[in-house]
Amino acid sequence: MNSILAYCRPGYENDTANELTSLYSERGIYGYPDFIPKQGFTKFQLYEAETLDKALKAYAIDHTVFPRQLVAVFASTQHLEKEDRVGQLLALLEDCEVPDITFGAFDVEYPDTEDGKTLAKFCRKFTVPMRQALRKKGILLPKENINKPKLHIFFESFATCYIGYSYPTHSSPHHLGICRLKFPAEAPSRSTLKLEDAIVNMLTDKERNLVFREGARGVDLGACPGGWTYQLVTRGMYVEAIDNGLVDESLMKTGLVEHYAADGFTYKPQYGRVDLLVCDMIEQPDRVAKLMANWLVKGWTTHAIFNLKLPMKRRFETVSEAMQAVKACLNETSDTFNIRVRHLYHDRDEVTVTVIRTSKEV
Ligand SMILES: C[S@@+](CC[C@H](N)C(=O)[O-])C[C@H]1O[C@@H](n2cnc3c(N)ncnc32)[C@H](O)[C@@H]1O
Structure with a gap:
């Protein structure tokens, strides 16, 4: 089922869900939110698969409150085996309807939770061979172009992941939708x-x-x-x-x-x-x-x-x-x-x- 994947601060899944439901109903896009509390993301499952791109284009991330990133998910799996994840994901992409988009950028991401952190190292390492494979298949441009749509692979766990895309005009440019700032040593408070x-x-x-x-x-x-x-x-x-x-x-x-x-x-x-x-x-x-x-x-x-x-x-x-x-x-x-x-x-x-x-x- 196609869905909009919204990354959020853990604990804010319900608020993100309420916001997405309200926003999409304003635009006549119907579906239902699907989340587990504290998992760091909410899915908005669309009743009609063909409304995916419309839903993604309906709101730029800056016009939303709780989502850190919005990704249009067109493929997912809960059964990734340990061996050759690249090959399995390429097979998944071959089996599904990949939107007719030239992707200029690519990121492998995970939830901003304690569990998600255990995936961080794997995701970093996995990015390189997956990127090469996507380029070889012509899904990703040979050279990065951040002005073109980005392909996201979001790992919920080592076995479950979502594949989707975002438009640079409508998304956060940051990995995980997070912009980390360095605390200025001379500032009087972390606020x-x-x-x-x-x-x-x-x-x-x-x-x-x-x-x-x-x-x-x-x-x-x-x-x-x-x-x-x-x-x-x-x-x-x-x-x-x-x-x-x-x-x-x-x-x-x-x-x-x-x-x-x-x-x-x-x-x-x-x-x-x-x-x-x-x-x-x-x-x-x-x-x-x-x-x-x-x-x-x-x-x-x-x-x-x-x-x-x-x-x-x-x-x-x-x-x-x-x-x-x-x-x-x-x-x-x-x-x-x-x-x-x-x-x-x-x-x-x-x-x-x-x-x-x-x-x-x-
Ligand atoms: C979260 S702290 C502010 C931190 C500050 N922004 C910083 O970066 O250091 C909230 C402050 O609001 C002040 N405050 C709360 N109610 C206030 C009021 N009615 N009038 C003035 N200050 C108030 C408190 O004394 C406290 O210092």
């Missing part, structure tokens, strides 16, 4: 990686250059100890850091940071409109969403990047409701915004939201 992940992976080059300019002003609500402020300061921005806690001493010494021990829910920008509002306060997602919308609508900030902390249950619904509230407020302004919501690799039980104002006067 810094969440904002860096958003800056690197959620904004276009144009948006990044627009928002993160030397001399621009930002407000960081719930700033301590300063991991997010650090991201702004290293890009030459001035920051009003709001938190009752202490901001890292080395950040204060840059002369770019003013610390205010105040409540993030009542704070107003000291010197008028700022370029960017960031917020990582541990608070109810609907409260944070309303606060962010209020800053954007009142024009206290041009853009915003914030995290919504997720409850244990109904996480997809919680995100949807919070974002509907934000969008409803923003729709009342005459401005336009690019809004993205992603469960990033460096996020834990939270999602990151970027709201970039795109109106002409910005």
